[in-house]
Amino acid sequence: MPVSERHSKLVYDALVAAGVEVVSALPETWLVHLIRLAEDDPGMILVRLAKEEEGVGVSAGAHLAGRRSAMLMQNHGLLQSVNGIVSLAQLYKLPLLMLVSDRGHLGEPDPWQTQGGKATRPILDALGIVTDELRDPATVQLQVARASTLAEASLSPVALLLTRDLMWEALA
Amino acid sequence: MKRADCLEAIYDELAGCAVVTIMGAVAVELYSLGHRPNFFYLEHAMGLASSMGLGIALSQPGRKVVVLDGDGSVLMNLGGLTTLARYAPPNLTHIVFDNHSLLSVGGFPTATATGSDLAGIARAAGIGKAATVTDLEAFRTAAVEAISTPELACLVAKVEAVGPTSFHMDLHLLENRFEFQRYLRPDAPDPQGAPP
Numbered sequence: 001m002p003v004s005e006r007h008s009k010l011v012y013d014a015l016v017a018a019g020v021e022v023v024s025a026l027p028e029t030w031l032v033h034l035i036r037l038a039e040d041d042p043g044m045i046l047v048r049l050a051k052e053e054e055g056v057g058v059s060a061g062a063h064l065a066g067r068r069s070a071m072l073m074q075n076h077g078l079l080q081s082v083n084g085i086v087s088l089a090q091l092y093k094l095p096l097l098m099l100v101s102d103r104g105h106l107g108e109p110d111p112w113q114t115q116g117g118k119a120t121r122p123i124l125d126a127l128g129i130v131t132d133e134l135r136d137p138a139t140v141q142l143q144v145a146r147a148s149t150l151a152e153a154s155l156s157p158v159a160l161l162l163t164r165d166l167m168w169e170a171l172a
Numbered sequence: 173m174k175r176a177d178c179l180e181a182i183y184d185e186l187a188g189c190a191v192v193t194i195m196g197a198v199a200v201e202l203y204s205l206g207h208r209p210n211f212f213y214l215e216h217a218m219g220l221a222s223s224m225g226l227g228i229a230l231s232q233p234g235r236k237v238v239v240l241d242g243d244g245s246v247l248m249n250l251g252g253l254t255t256l257a258r259y260a261p262p263n264l265t266h267i268v269f270d271n272h273s274l275l276s277v278g279g280f281p282t283a284t285a286t287g288s289d290l291a292g293i294a295r296a297a298g299i300g301k302a303a304t305v306t307d308l309e310a311f312r313t314a315a316v317e318a319i320s321t322p323e324l325a326c327l328v329a330k331v332e333a334v335g336p337t338s339f340h341m342d343l344h345l346l347e348n349r350f351e352f353q354r355y356l357r358p359d360a361p362d363p364q365g366a367p368p
Contacts (some may be wrong), residue, residue: 022231045230049259050251057220057252061192061227064353065235066211069227087216088224092349 002169005093006143008033011099012041012163014144015070020097021045022062023056028051030167031072038072052077054082060094063097066088068148071095073105074112080157085127085157095151095158107168124151124159129157134166173308174274175269179240181312183199186210186238189265190228190356193240194221197335201335202240203267204336206267207343212352215345216331219249222256222266232356235261238319243270243284250293253326254306257298262322266294267315270304271333293328302326 012034015023023038024047025031045067047058055071062069073081078100088095103110104117109148117167130150134140143160151158174195183205191211193199199213216222225239246253246268256266271286284290294302301323305311311329318325354360 001261047226047230047255050254053220054223054249054252056218057223058227058230060220061224061229062231063227064224064349065190065228065231065356066358067231072280084217084220088366090215091216091345093346094349165188 003030003033004167004169005033006164007081007140008024010036010090010137010140011134011144014141016041016044018145018148019143020069020070020148022047022058022065023072024049024058024069025072026055026074026077028101028103030076030103030135034099038039048123051080053081053084055090056081056096059096060088060092063094068097068152071097072099074101076116079116079119079123082127085129089100090127091157095155097148098157098159099150100159101146101163101167102163107164127157129159131161133161133165134165137166140166145166168172173195173306173311173329173331174334175271175329176336177308178269178311178315178329178331179204181308182315182319189236189238189319190232191238191240192221192225192228193314194218194245196242196339198242198360200339202335203341203343209351209355213341213343215344219252220254221245222249225264225266226252226256226259227262228262228356229261233261233263234356235298235368236265237261237355238265238267241266241268243261243268243272243282243290245283246290247282251335252358253294253299254295256324256326257294260299260324264324264368265311265315266326267318267320267326268326270328271331273333275333275335276339283341291317291328296329299324299326302328304330308329326367337338
């Protein structure tokens, strides 16, 4: 599988370095290594979800109970979570660090991902969610740290898009 | 059985717990009994009260967590029952008031009105301890036992479709949110007066 193990590890280590102790996740191809890393880490509370919106609730509970958390999901999971993001995270001023695989963007070979790809950025924008792209392995750790800092300080969701450049081994 | 009576029956039991309620009648009726800093009223995001309870329970395994849910909300997040079952935090009690209706928004029937069995669904989702109660004494006994026993439990209480006359609460949701967070700090003093 050409999903980058090395870069997944970079992202995971950056989450741990940022103090993340709870990760909620729903698998998709680009996230398999990240989720395995969480699974193999005895210091991480991994919550496997049935549907992504649950993760907003888990993160809300974790924050109020004093733990930093992150959501790992596909961009379609983001679309699925919009109500929770608006009516829990934003309404109640809760930090929410979202790592979202950027499917359906340039280079996407799967037709079924392309419609969601077109909607991802406009929806994040419409929700007023600060968004950054993780592309360069050299800056991943700093970007994750800064995203986490901003989420905590602003008590708001922050999205990091996991780009194809970062997550895929070979440039297609 | 009335939901307000159920809440009154367990009000003392809730003193030492982190309590997450759904919006509407459940929130107002609990609030009316006397607000406490350990009560969080989720005033929107239907379905996510149980997910929040899970997040709290996993983050603080030493704290008892009680989720006061409703049939309409649970039906919006049935998958969440499988997630609860998967992690089965022993410090979590999930109480579902089932009045067969979306009472706060016109009283339209939910699927439990036509036979969908939430305790059955919870059991089938993998929650070993899931039961339905239909009278107040059975509710009190089962709820007190569920809260005091270190095992995930789902208790479905069949209640009448009646609610409060007013849904007003003199507590802004952000005030509630920050107060609740402060209560959950591991070093926070116990509001009942016990030392931290």
